[in-house]
Amino acid sequence: MPRDTIVLLGVNHKTTPLAVREKMALSGGYQEPLTALGGLEALKEFYLLSTCNRVEVLFTCRDAGVAAQQVLELLFAGAVGSRELEQYIYQYQDDAAIEHLFLVASSLDSMIVGEAQILGQLKEAYRHAAELRCSGFILNKLLHKAFSVAKRVRTETRIGASAVSISYAAVELARKIFGDLADKKVLLVGAGEMAELAAEHLVGQVAEVIVANRTLSRAVTLARCFNGHAVALEELLEQLEQVDIVISSTGAADLILHKEEVRTVMRERRNRPLFFIDIAVPRDLDSAINELDNVYLYDIDDLKNVVEMNKSERDREAIKAERIVDEELLKFNRWLANQVATPTIRELRELVDQVVRMECDKTLSRLSEVSEQECQAIEKMGAAIANKILHHPMQYLKADHHCLSRNERITTVRSLFELDNRAEKR
Amino acid sequence: MSFVLFQISCIVYLLSTATYMVYFFSEKKQIRQLARQVFFVAAALHTLNILFRYLEAGHTPITSHHETISFFAWATAWSYLSFRWRYTVKNLGTFVSMLVVLLMLVAAFSSREIIPLSPVLQSWWLPVHASITLVAYAFLALSCIGGLMYLLQEREIKQKRFGLFYSRLPSLEVLDKLNHHCLSAGFPLLTLGLVTGILWAKQAWGAYWHWDPKETWSLVTWFLYAGVMHQRFTIGWRGRRAAMISIIAFVSAMFTLWGVSFLMKGVHTYAS
Structure with a gap:
């Protein structure tokens, strides 16, 4: 009985330009696509990750080819053509899929290697899948393993030491533009989690944080944790006259700010520099804004360059981190391989336990005046004999240094103990 | 010695x-x-x-x-x-x-x-006029260098390609401020140099202004600097535009110092 195939499909910032990623991003949250995936017969367990840099689906199935085709059609057919899909989508199976997941979780596949946000995003994605009962035995184990790999990488290497998140990159750039940030104001447009994370490093260093959001209540909540104040999204242009750094991360499908609007604002600002960071996918800000004097616009792909600069040290740490990933991959594979034997081991256990129980009952019923203590002793002896006898067959199933393949060994044990007949008899 | x-x-x-x-x-x-x-x-x-x-x-x-x-x-x-x-x-x-x-x-x-000094130069106006003008040029040279550094840095930040200068040059704000401070020091001195020149001319030659090539060019330079100062104060010209004008104006100042003396004849030729 071969086990299910683990398949990972997706696009990320390495394979796919922002313009295509924008279209593929699942901006409507996880619930809807997860429910839709639940309708596919071919999938057994699945989960979905969508961040600004990647969209990935991980699932187990019997027939990888068919399942992958169905998943792609369901999720992306509406957004991009099949030619583009073929060009950009990567597909990994089993080992490669597991390794990729581990790399993603430990932020080795991130645009900004070592940034800490991805783990949070991964956990969030998993939480949604778990709540909707999309993930099962294998994926639960796999994702928990991925979290622990990420933790190991973080504690055992210095990969996160230069604290390179998007936020950090933004701070670095802001310093090159403004010099001192102590008297600068930051405007967060969109009060999502991305905004919160991106502002993280900036907040401690600037004078004030202002949050603009479509739903004001969310803006108020976020503003409170930054000691800032909230404004409505309609006040955006007015606010632009006051602030110096704008981090935009709304879920809007279209641009929310155009070049001409910013040009007008710059006149009001008497040309004081304005730094836009657009971390939304799809983009919020007109890329032509960057052409204006004293205005700087960086989108999420541009931020990569800022980070490239102190890359070499992180590359060394990344090698160490990749070794950890490899190690953990081996461990997980061993666990996964053991899972093939698990049903047999369980049935064997059950069979023997049943025999022991039956024989104990038989013996005890024939003896008269047995004390509670003696009764327990006999039961204990029965279990001990059974365990002793079972030890070798169990090892035979579990150990992996055998010259026989695991499936062959499973067949041997099953026929030896007549496990298959027993199942039929019941 | x-x-x-x-x-x-x-x-x-x-x-x-x-x-x-x-x-x-x-x-x-x-x-x-x-x-x-x-x-x-x-x-x-x-x-x-x-x-x-x-x-x-x-x-x-x-x-x-x-x-x-x-x-x-x-x-x-x-x-x-x-x-x-x-x-x-x-x-x-x-x-x-x-x-x-x-x-x-x-x-x-x-x-x-x-x-030896020609009789017309034998005046206490000489050290005052010439040194003030040269000190003004020195500050303007600094503003030109600041402008140049600004343009180099701004180019890398705007084009998002970080090369030789990004990490080595200071922030745009600092460079813009440097440019501004140097202009604020250099421009008044330049004005003072011009005024002392005018007064000296009256004393030495009897007329305030001769339209001598050097005088004309220094007036052009003065207007360039006055323009950039004025625009900064009124509509907040800064950054790239201010940097470019201060570079152009400095080239004009250098032409006043050298070009005019070698290419055109006038009362300001060096004593040679």
Whole structure:
């Protein structure tokens, strides 16, 4: 009985330009696509990750080819053509899929290697899948393993030491533009989690944080944790006259700010520099804004360059981190391989336990005046004999240094103990 | 004696530029410290050179081509040091020391002969007018360098390709401020230089303004600087535009200093 195939499909910032990623991003949250995936017969367990840099689906199935085709059609057919899909989508199976997941979780596949946000995003994605009962035995184990790999990488290497998140990159750039940030104001447009994370490093260093959001209540909540104040999204242009750094991360499908609007604002600002960071996918800000004097616009792909600069040290740490990933991959594979034997081991256990129980009952019923203590002793002896006898067959199933393949060994044990007949008899 | 001092200071300037270049590429803090000290020593030696030349010539050494350029280099070095004490602009020293060395080399290759003053120049207006103008040029040179550095840095940030300058140059804000401060110091001095020139002209030649080529060009330069100052105060011109204008205006100032003297004839020809 071969086990299910683990398949990972997706696009990320390495394979796919922002313009295509924008279209593929699942901006409507996880619930809807997860429910839709639940309708596919071919999938057994699945989960979905969508961040600004990647969209990935991980699932187990019997027939990888068919399942992958169905998943792609369901999720992306509406957004991009099949030619583009073929060009950009990567597909990994089993080992490669597991390794990729581990790399993603430990932020080795991130645009900004070592940034800490991805783990949070991964956990969030998993939480949604778990709540909707999309993930099962294998994926639960796999994702928990991925979290622990990420933790190991973080504690055992210095990969996160230069604290390179998007936020950090933004701070670095802001310093090159403004010099001192102590008297600068930051405007967060969109009060999502991305905004919160991106502002993280900036907040401690600037004078004030202002949050603009479509739903004001969310803006108020976020503003409170930054000691800032909230404004409505309609006040955006007015606010632009006051602030110096704008981090935009709304879920809007279209641009929310155009070049001409910013040009007008710059006149009001008497040309004081304005730094836009657009971390939304799809983009919020007109890329032509960057052409204006004293205005700087960086989108999420541009931020990569800022980070490239102190890359070499992180590359060394990344090698160490990749070794950890490899190690953990081996461990997980061993666990996964053991899972093939698990049903047999369980049935064997059950069979023997049943025999022991039956024989104990038989013996005890024939003896008269047995004390509670003696009764327990006999039961204990029965279990001990059974365990002793079972030890070798169990090892035979579990150990992996055998010259026989695991499936062959499973067949041997099953026929030896007549496990298959027993199942039929019941 | 003054000649020996000139040569020594020239060599020390060269050394400091070399050290600054090492700092520029290696970005090691200790080297920067060293470069600064060497530059300071060079500037001090240069001051001595000018003093000795004053004693040897018997008048302010600011009339021949050699003297003018040397004085210009000296003023640039000290105006840089005056800024240096107020605030640090990363790697400004590298660029300034290069300019100073360049000027010193030009001075070294022109005739060092001491020429007796013609009667018309024998006035206390000479040191006042010429030195104020040259000190103004020194500050304007700094603003030009600041503008240049601004453009280099801005180009890398705008195009999002980070090369040689991104990490080595200071922030845009600092460079823009430097440009502004230098203009705020240089422009009033330039105006003062112009005014003293006008008054001296009245005294020496009987008319305030001759439309002599040098006068015309310095007026053009003055208008360029006045324009950029005015725009900054009224509509907040800054950054790239201010940097570009201060570079163009400085080229015009240099043309006033050199080009006019060599290409056109007028009352301002060096005493040669």
